Amino acid sequence: xxxxxxxxxxxxxxxxxxxxxxxxxxxxxxxxxxxxxxxxxxxxxxxxxxxxxxxxxxxxxxxxxxxxxxxxxxxxxxxxxxxxxxxxxxxxxxxxxxxxxxxxxxxxxxxxxxxxxxxxxxxxxxxxxxxxxxxxxxxxxxxxxxxxxxxxxxxxxxxxxxxxxxxxxxxxxxxxxxxxxxxxxxxxxxxxxxxxxxxxxxxxxxxxxxxxxxxxxxxxxxxxxxxxxxxxxxxxxxxxxxxxxxxxxxxxxxxxxxxxxxxxxxxxxxxxxxxxxxxxxxxxxxxxxxxxxxxxxxxxxxxxxxx
Amino acid sequence: xxxxxxxxxxxxxxxxxxxxxxxxxxxxxxxxxxxxxxxxxxxxxxxxxxxxxxxxxxxxxxxxxxxxxxxxxxxxxxxxxxxxxxxxxxxxxxxxxxxxxxxxxxxxxxxxxxxxxxxxxxxxxxxxxxxxxxxxxxxxxxxxxxxxxxxxxxxxxxxxxxxxxxxxxxxxxxxxxxxxxxxxxxxxxxxxxxxxxxxxxxxxxxxxxxxxxxxxxxxxxxxxxxxxxxxxxxxxxxxxxxxxxxxxxxxxxxxxxxxxxxxxxxxxxxxxxxxxxxxxxxxxx
Numbered sequence: 001x002x003x004x005x006x007x008x009x010x011x012x013x014x015x016x017x018x019x020x021x022x023x024x025x026x027x028x029x030x031x032x033x034x035x036x037x038x039x040x041x042x043x044x045x046x047x048x049x050x051x052x053x054x055x056x057x058x059x060x061x062x063x064x065x066x067x068x069x070x071x072x073x074x075x076x077x078x079x080x081x082x083x084x085x086x087x088x089x090x091x092x093x094x095x096x097x098x099x100x101x102x103x104x105x106x107x108x109x110x111x112x113x114x115x116x117x118x119x120x121x122x123x124x125x126x127x128x129x130x131x132x133x134x135x136x137x138x139x140x141x142x143x144x145x146x147x148x149x150x151x152x153x154x155x156x157x158x159x160x161x162x163x164x165x166x167x168x169x170x171x172x173x174x175x176x177x178x179x180x181x182x183x184x185x186x187x188x189x190x191x192x193x194x195x196x197x198x199x200x201x202x203x204x205x206x207x208x209x210x211x212x213x214x215x216x217x218x219x220x221x222x223x224x225x226x227x228x229x230x231x232x233x234x235x236x237x238x239x240x241x242x243x244x245x246x247x248x249x250x251x252x253x254x255x256x257x258x259x260x261x262x263x264x265x266x267x268x269x270x271x272x273x274x275x276x277x278x279x280x281x282x283x284x285x286x287x288x289x290x291x292x293x294x295x296x297x298x299x300x301x302x303x304x305x306x307x
Numbered sequence: 308x309x310x311x312x313x314x315x316x317x318x319x320x321x322x323x324x325x326x327x328x329x330x331x332x333x334x335x336x337x338x339x340x341x342x343x344x345x346x347x348x349x350x351x352x353x354x355x356x357x358x359x360x361x362x363x364x365x366x367x368x369x370x371x372x373x374x375x376x377x378x379x380x381x382x383x384x385x386x387x388x389x390x391x392x393x394x395x396x397x398x399x400x401x402x403x404x405x406x407x408x409x410x411x412x413x414x415x416x417x418x419x420x421x422x423x424x425x426x427x428x429x430x431x432x433x434x435x436x437x438x439x440x441x442x443x444x445x446x447x448x449x450x451x452x453x454x455x456x457x458x459x460x461x462x463x464x465x466x467x468x469x470x471x472x473x474x475x476x477x478x479x480x481x482x483x484x485x486x487x488x489x490x491x492x493x494x495x496x497x498x499x500x501x502x503x504x505x506x507x508x509x510x511x512x513x514x515x516x517x518x519x520x521x522x523x524x525x526x527x528x529x530x531x532x533x534x535x536x537x538x539x540x541x542x543x544x545x546x547x548x549x550x551x552x553x554x555x556x557x558x559x560x561x562x563x564x565x566x567x568x569x570x571x572x573x574x575x576x577x578x579x580x581x582x583x584x585x586x587x588x589x590x591x592x
Contacts (some may be wrong), residue, residue, distance in 0.1 A: 021496065025411035026423060029404040029471065032463050033427060040433075042441040101326055104319060115323065117578050119330050123585075124574035125567045126525035128542045132549060132563055133337045136556060142349045144336055176333065181585060188582045188590045226589055237434045240527040244546055258436050258528075265440045278437035289432040293425065299589040304479060 046275035053269035066276035075252065075260070079277070083256040086167065086242075087235040090174045095228055097175065098182030105183075106190050116187060123180040127173075131244035134173045135160070160246050163253045170254060173241050178234075182227045189223030190216075226299050229292035233285055257281040341561035348556050363561035372555065383562050385537065386544030390566070393530075393540055394523040397459050398516050401466030406512060409471050410504060413478035414486075424471070428587070431468040439532045446533060453535045461529050466519040469587065473518070476588035477511030478504060514580030521570045541566035 050062040070076040101119070105112045122130065137145045138159035149157035160169040193216070201211045217224075239258040242248060248259040255263065257277055264274035340348055342359035366372045372379040411417070412424050442461065443452065451457030481504060489499045505512070527542040534543060545562050574581065582590055 018496075019417075022411035022415035022417040022420065026408040026420075029408035029427070029467055030423060032404060032460065033430060033467060035460070036430065036438050036464060039438040039441040039445055042445075043437050046441065100322075104323055104326070115327060117575065118327065120574055120578060120581060121334060121571055122330055124521060124525075124570045125334075126527060126542045126570070128527035129525075129545060129563055129566055130333075132545055132559070133333050135549070136340065136560060136563075137333060137336060139556075142351070142353070142556065144353050147351065147353055176330065180330070184582050185586055185590055188586075192591070223590065226586070230586070233432050239436070240542075243531075244527070258434055261436050261440070262532075265436075271440070274440060275437075278434055278440070281434045282437050285432055285434060286429075289429060292432070293428070296587070296589045299586075300476070303583075303589060303591045304476065 043275045044279055046271050047279045049272050049275075051270075051272040051275075053271060062272070066272045067280075069273075070276070070280075075255070076277075078252055079255050079257055079260045082167070082254060083236055083281075086171065086174075086238060086254075086256055087232055089167075089171050090178070090235050090238075091228060091231045093171070093175055094179045094182050094231060095224070097179045098227070099186055099224070101179070101183045102186035102190055105187055108191070116184065119180045119183060121180075122177050123184075125177065127177050127240040128244040130177050131170075131173050131241045134169070134176070135245055138169060161250060163250050166246055166250060166253045170242050170245050173245065174235070174238065177241070178231060182231060185227040185230075186220065186223055189220050193219050222295065222299050222302070225295045226292070229288060229295060233288050233292060236284060236288075237281065337560050337563055340557065341564045343557050343560075345554070345557055360557075363557040364565075366558055367561055367565065372558065381548065381558070382537075383541075383544060383548060383565075386539055386541045386548075387565060389534075389538055389544075390524055390540035390542075391569075393455065393458055393462060394520050396455070397462035397466050397523045398519045400459065401463055401470050401519055402512065402516055404463070405467050405470035405515075406474055406505075407500075409474035410478050410500060412471070413475045414483065414504075424475070427468050427471055430464050431587075435464075435528050436532070439529065443532060452533065453538065455538060458530060458534055458538060461533065462523050462526065465522050465526055465529075469519050469522060469584070470512075470515045472587045473515040473584055474508060474512055476583070477508040477515075481507045511580075514577055514584060517573050517577040518580070518584040521573055524570050 047066055048061055048063055049059060050065065051059045105116050125133075134145075137143045140146055140156070140158065140161070143159075146157060146159065149155075158165060160166050197215050197219075198211065201215060236256075237258055238256060239262070242254050242256060242259050243262070246254055248255040248263055258281065261274045261277040261281075264270045264277065339355060341363055342361070343357055344360055344362065347354070347357040367381060367383045370381050370384055372381050412420055439461075446452040446457050449457075451460075485507075486499050486503050489503050490496065494502070524540070525542065526540075530538070530540050530543045531546075534540070536547075539547065541562075545559070545566055548562055549559055577584075
């Protein structure tokens with residue numbers, strides 16, 4: 001192809017060799033992002049240091065001490081527990097709800113399409129702002145949800161400000177924001193399934209539960225996996241909703257990884273511990289994202305193939 | 308599906324109604340609240356019947372809030388302007404950098420291309436605070452800590468991977484034969500890129516840009532960590548506003564309404580592309 005292209009002189013003044021072209025095209029984007037790798041390496045180095053902003057003179061390498069200390073640190077185990085609990089609960093509930101709603105909206109009709117577009121709106125609201133919306137609705141003195149709770153006998157239901165219901169409240173906000181994400185992915189998946197197996201099953205009079213568990217669900221699995229992993233990756237890193245709603249409180253009820261690292265850095269100025277927390281979270285997400293990307297690629301190829 | 312009983316229809320209707328109420332009610336309620344004074348907001352039982360007032364919006368737009376305790380300055384309009392400036396600039400830069408790169412990844416399988424593309428994608432999934440916390444120190448040394456430039460740079464971490472992967476998919480959908488034909492006619496690759504590839508991928512590029520805008524607008528943690536008070540976007544500004552004004556609930560509600568309107572409007576406008584964009588091109592809508 002290169003030889004035919006040189007038959008006539010190209011219009012542009014200078015020529016970039018064909019071999020170099022893709023590198024030249026992608027280099028600027030890469031350079032902008034590469035700057036981020038330096039703070040990443042810095043963070044890893046910090047995680048192996050005793051480093052407090054309040055005692056800069058005492059800064060020195062302590063190698064694995066920050067990590068070893070975690071084993072006997074109840075605050076760390078709390079962080080791990082809350083993070084996993086938060087991710088587990090939100091993703092499970094969002095998956096069930098999202099699948100349910102997608103099934104309800106599966107048939108293409110004006111009403112269903114309209115509803116599915118409307119349901120996208122919470123997903124388009126900044127999670128931090130969504131948290132503020134729910135904060136207004138759960139305000140003890142005028143919040144509509146506090147009022148509704150009092151109607152069913154839950155007087156003085158404290159929502160995010162009580163340790164026993166704080167997790168429930170932020171999970172509720174997360175569900176409100178992110179269920180639509182799973183819903184639209186699964187809805188797109190459902191609508192792209194081939195119709196023949198369903199027609200055949202209908203002809204044979206196969207019971208609907210059987211169709212669902214033996215045909216719909218297996219065929220939908222790649223979509224479910226991708227949506228779940230995608231959400232799991234984001235959910236285990238949740239910061240915006242929790243920070244905007246409670247700043248990790250009350251007490252340390254909601255100090256998930258990123259909130260704990262943020263508070264360690266800015267409040268207790270313990271840079272070493274904060275960096276070690278982030279490196280552990282990074283290891284978890286790296287592991288998850290490798291599984292995710294494999295699934296995602298398979299799905300992407302399928303989508304491209306159908307195009 | 309044809310044999311749906313009345314009972315099933317009713318159950319479906321109830322379920323759908325509950326779903327719509329759960330997801331729409333908060334938006335509706337905050338919208339109502341933004342037109343109320345504190346008196347009607349604090350009334351018990353809460354009511355949807357009230358005399359609407361524009362005073363909350365007026366206070367935000369003029370930046371002056373008159374209360375019994377005196378006048379309070381609100382910098383919310385500044386936050387709104389920051390959000391617009393940061394998001395528009397970040398997306399513009401990400402498009403200039405990302406579209407050619409996406410074209411390179413789609414058309415040329417060069418050495419290391421997949422590795423580079425995946426490295427860029429992996430930025431989307433790494434915990435942001437891992438790099439943000441050391442970055443605060445680098446920004447101080449580099450004199451970037453109080454600049455839009457620094458923020459726009461880190462916003463590329465949100466915008467670039469999104470644009471790269473979505474636009475790449477659109478380029479891959481264009482048959483390479485069309486481009487070859489044009490090149491054989493003696494045109495340079497750049498003319499081919501500009502006259503053939505760009506227009507054909509145009510809608511996809513626009514959709515990716517809109518989505519990147521929404522994500523940049525909705526970002527919270529980057530600006531929370533790196534932006535000084537006068538550079539903060541609405542997400543951080545609204546939170547600060549809640550802390551500073553405390554009990555001005557009507558204004559908080561109207562600040563939220565103003566903050567979410569742009570993204571909601573764009574989402575409705577670009578909804579056809581949302582599925583593809585949100586799944587980074589894995590699922591077609």
